[in-house]
Amino acid sequence: MTDVIAPPSVATEETATELTLPPQVPGHGIDEGHSGGHEDHGPSGILKWLTSTDHKVIGLSYMITSLVMFYLAGIMALLIRLQLSSPHSSLLTFGQFNQLFTMHGSLMLYLFAGPFAFGGLANFIVPLQIGAPDMAFPRLNALSYWLYLTGSITMMMGFLVAGGAASFGWVAYTPLASSTSSPGAGGDLWIMALALTGFSAIFTGVNLVGTIFYLRAPGMTMFRMPVFTWNMLVTGILILIAFPVLTSALIMLFCDRHFSTHIYTAVGCHLVSGAPYSGCGSPLLWQNLFWFFGHPEVYILALPFFGIVTEVLPVFSRKPVFGYKGMVFATMAIAALSTGVWAHHMFTTGAVLLPFFSLLSLLIAVPTGIKFFNWIGTMWHGQLQFSTAMLFSIGFLFAFLMGGVTGIMLAAPPLDFAVHDTYFVVAHFHQVLFGTAVMGGFAGLYYWYPKMFGRMLRENLGKWHFWLLFIGFWVTFMPQYIVGLLGMPRRVASYPSNLGWQSYNIVSTVGAFMIGVSFFILLVNFVVSWRNPIPAGDNPWDAHTLEWFTTSPPPHHNYTHLPPIRSERPTWDYNHPNDLTVPHGKTARLKKEKVPVG
Amino acid sequence: MKIEALFLLFLGVFFGVVGLVYWFWSYEDAGGMMLLGTSLLGFVPGSYYMFWHRRMGKRLEDRDDASIAEGAGVINSFPGSSIWPFVLGMGAFLSVLALVFGMWLIFLGVPLILGAAAGVTAESRRGGHV
Numbered sequence: 001m002t003d004v005i006a007p008p009s010v011a012t013e014e015t016a017t018e019l020t021l022p023p024q025v026p027g028h029g030i031d032e033g034h035s036g037g038h039e040d041h042g043p044s045g046i047l048k049w050l051t052s053t054d055h056k057v058i059g060l061s062y063m064i065t066s067l068v069m070f071y072l073a074g075i076m077a078l079l080i081r082l083q084l085s086s087p088h089s090s091l092l093t094f095g096q097f098n099q100l101f102t103m104h105g106s107l108m109l110y111l112f113a114g115p116f117a118f119g120g121l122a123n124f125i126v127p128l129q130i131g132a133p134d135m136a137f138p139r140l141n142a143l144s145y146w147l148y149l150t151g152s153i154t155m156m157m158g159f160l161v162a163g164g165a166a167s168f169g170w171v172a173y174t175p176l177a178s179s180t181s182s183p184g185a186g187g188d189l190w191i192m193a194l195a196l197t198g199f200s201a202i203f204t205g206v207n208l209v210g211t212i213f214y215l216r217a218p219g220m221t222m223f224r225m226p227v228f229t230w231n232m233l234v235t236g237i238l239i240l241i242a243f244p245v246l247t248s249a250l251i252m253l254f255c256d257r258h259f260s261t262h263i264y265t266a267v268g269c270h271l272v273s274g275a276p277y278s279g280c281g282s283p284l285l286w287q288n289l290f291w292f293f294g295h296p297e298v299y300i301l302a303l304p305f306f307g308i309v310t311e312v313l314p315v316f317s318r319k320p321v322f323g324y325k326g327m328v329f330a331t332m333a334i335a336a337l338s339t340g341v342w343a344h345h346m347f348t349t350g351a352v353l354l355p356f357f358s359l360l361s362l363l364i365a366v367p368t369g370i371k372f373f374n375w376i377g378t379m380w381h382g383q384l385q386f387s388t389a390m391l392f393s394i395g396f397l398f399a400f401l402m403g404g405v406t407g408i409m410l411a412a413p414p415l416d417f418a419v420h421d422t423y424f425v426v427a428h429f430h431q432v433l434f435g436t437a438v439m440g441g442f443a444g445l446y447y448w449y450p451k452m453f454g455r456m457l458r459e460n461l462g463k464w465h466f467w468l469l470f471i472g473f474w475v476t477f478m479p480q481y482i483v484g485l486l487g488m489p490r491r492v493a494s495y496p497s498n499l500g501w502q503s504y505n506i507v508s509t510v511g512a513f514m515i516g517v518s519f520f521i522l523l524v525n526f527v528v529s530w531r532n533p534i535p536a537g538d539n540p541w542d543a544h545t546l547e548w549f550t551t552s553p554p555p556h557h558n559y560t561h562l563p564p565i566r567s568e569r570p571t572w573d574y575n576h577p578n579d580l581t582v583p584h585g586k587t588a589r590l591k592k593e594k595v596p597v598g
Numbered sequence: 599m600k601i602e603a604l605f606l607l608f609l610g611v612f613f614g615v616v617g618l619v620y621w622f623w624s625y626e627d628a629g630g631m632m633l634l635g636t637s638l639l640g641f642v643p644g645s646y647y648m649f650w651h652r653r654m655g656k657r658l659e660d661r662d663d664a665s666i667a668e669g670a671g672v673i674n675s676f677p678g679s680s681i682w683p684f685v686l687g688m689g690a691f692l693s694v695l696a697l698v699f700g701m702w703l704i705f706l707g708v709p710l711i712l713g714a715a716a717g718v719t720a721e722s723r724r725g726g727h728v
Binding site: 042043048050051052053054133134138139140142143145146147149150153154185188189192195196199213215216217218219220221222223237240241245254258285288289292332336339340342343352353356360557562563564565566 | 599601602605606608609612613616619620623624626628629632633636639647658659660661662663664665666668669673674676677678679680681682683684686687688690691694695697698699718
């Protein structure tokens with residue numbers, strides 16, 4: 001291993017490279033840093049994708065795979081909605097319906113929303129935002145992707161085995177998930193798939209935290225990091241809290257299914273000195289373990305997208321983010337509280353501490369409210385530009401607000417008892433997760449696509465995509481609130497025709513197909529972008545953060561030069577020397593100094 | 599490294615307090631244990647980072663006034679490309695499939711895992727790659 005004292009752009013790739021930090025751009029004006037990116041760096045073609053440890057290639061691999069999973073899960077959702085558009089539809093058998101809603105939820109939550117954010121966008125963007133040449137552990141990063149890909153294949157293999165895919169819901173409650181109630185290889189493949197993707201997520205969490213703690217450029221202090229990077233740091237910590245619990249719980253579930261361990265079953269109970277449950281397992285233990293993962297998981301899925309929106313809103317409002325530190329501390333507060341509220345999913349079991357979990361759940365509204373205040377404050381008096389990314393970000397605000405408000409309702413046990421396991425809950429969590437992962441996720445895709453590929457997506461097609469999606473979103477999920485309040489339970493393939501539920505289900509199905517059409521437009525946009533590329537340039541949005549300083553797409557190891565980092569907006573400061581960012585906490589003092597004396 | 603350390607120590611304190619309140623209010627084992635574990639997840643690395651912060655002082659990335667030029671020189675060693683993560687991933691894939699479809703698959707999976715472990719070690723020692 002040789003020490004190569006040269007910028008990364010001239011370092012050989014024949015051996016592992018000792019990277020050097022690129023020199024600072026000498027002053028403003030000529031941009032000497034925008035020239036790299038076209039050297040020969042190792043294998044090409046399929047071998048490049050198999051062997052690359054470059055965070056950008058791995059990030060793109062994650063995004064492509066997760067988008068495939070998203071489209072597959074979307075097709076499953078359309079089949080589910082078609083089935084429910086009439087009370088006694090024979091489109092699907094009950095067994096097929098159970099498999100589809102299980103796999104729809106599993107693909108969306110485990111294989112799309114999380115991996116797209118912390119595997120895809122974070123992998124690609126975080127090292128760029130902090131001025132790092134790569135992730136801290138590149139080979140571990142590559143391994144994470146291969147575990148994720150093979151985990152995804154393992155889960156989809158369920159459709160090919162006798163008995164079909166897993167059909168016990170994405171939460172796999174015991175004893176329904178036991179080998180007695182859900183026999184067959186489909187359930188086992190589901191468990192093994194989540195074990196693989198669980199390890200993948202843990203490795204990615206380690207990598208994110210290590211990268212952010214150790215590979216920041218000089219001057220990139222913690223409180224100069226972009227909010228997206230902050231959110232990914234907090235997400236990485238949440239992953240390290242939550243995923244080991246899930247992975248170990250899954251291994252125990254597998255042992256229950258095959259080795260008769262009875263960890264999650266009450267078989268074998270015996271009385272010992274008046275303790276009626278001593279010496280036996282408990283189905284509620286699975287719920288406790290699962291939701292100790294599951295509720296932080298909601299924020300593992302949400303926080304990255306909060307970060308994306310916090311990047312997009314300032315750029316298209318032509319302002320710095322309002323309340324930077326407030327945003328950071330609110331993220332921490334949300335993450336901390338979200339780890340203490342797992343049992344609010346278990347209110348109706350009658351075996352959890354209602355006031356404790358209700359109180360902590362309600363408290364999450366406070367930091368979330370701070371975030372909303374700051375997002376609106378960022379746009380307030382800004383020069384708003386309604387690009388596609390901006391539209392998706394504003395759409396996110398509306399969608400997540402509705403999901404959040406109904407979340408506060410569900411945090412109150414009396415209301416939760418009334419609507420638990422009805423379509424009201426289905427509507428709530430789709431508004432939360434669709435609002436964040438889809439609205440926020442595609443805001444990020446439209447925003448960073450030029451950086452990733454050096455070409456633009458078409459704005460007119462993007463706006464068609466947004467409006468069809470946005471309208472379809474409300475048309476799909478608002479009727480589900482109503483039909484839930486009318487009493488329609490979730491996870492049913494048929495329902496009585498005399499209860500007035502069908503009309504709401506038809507409207508919901510129409511909305512789902514609008515969403516489906518909107519994603520067909522996105523595919524068209526990709527094709528148009530590749531066949532007739534419009535070059536993006538390095539910084540098409542006149543954006544603020546460091547990733548926009550380098551070329552589009554960035555060179556191997558990201559930077560040949562870096563600008564001085566004196567705020568959370570180094571690229572803006574470099575490009576606008578007469579409008580430098582005011583350091584945090586200095587606004588009031590600077591204004592005071594400007595007041596003429598006497 | 600001080601902010602990083604404080605960030606993790608805050609995590610430890612928060613979950614320590616929440617865990618104690620939860621335990622003495624509910625006497626529920628699973629949740630109490632998980633909150634305690636989460637508290638340790640904050641305290642252990644947080645203490646480590648604080649220890650190193652006190653020995654090292656501020657790094658360039660912790661200083662407001664650090665310039666890029668001050669950081670010139672070697673950052674770290676990064677592999678160019680490597681086949682071994684792929685091999686290891688395939689080994690893990692076949693090994694978990696063995697638990698579902700039959701243990702014969704383990705004879706394909708485990709050699710791949712061992713081979714990848716050896717390969718990545720050798721690659722790291724000699725600094726080369728495939």
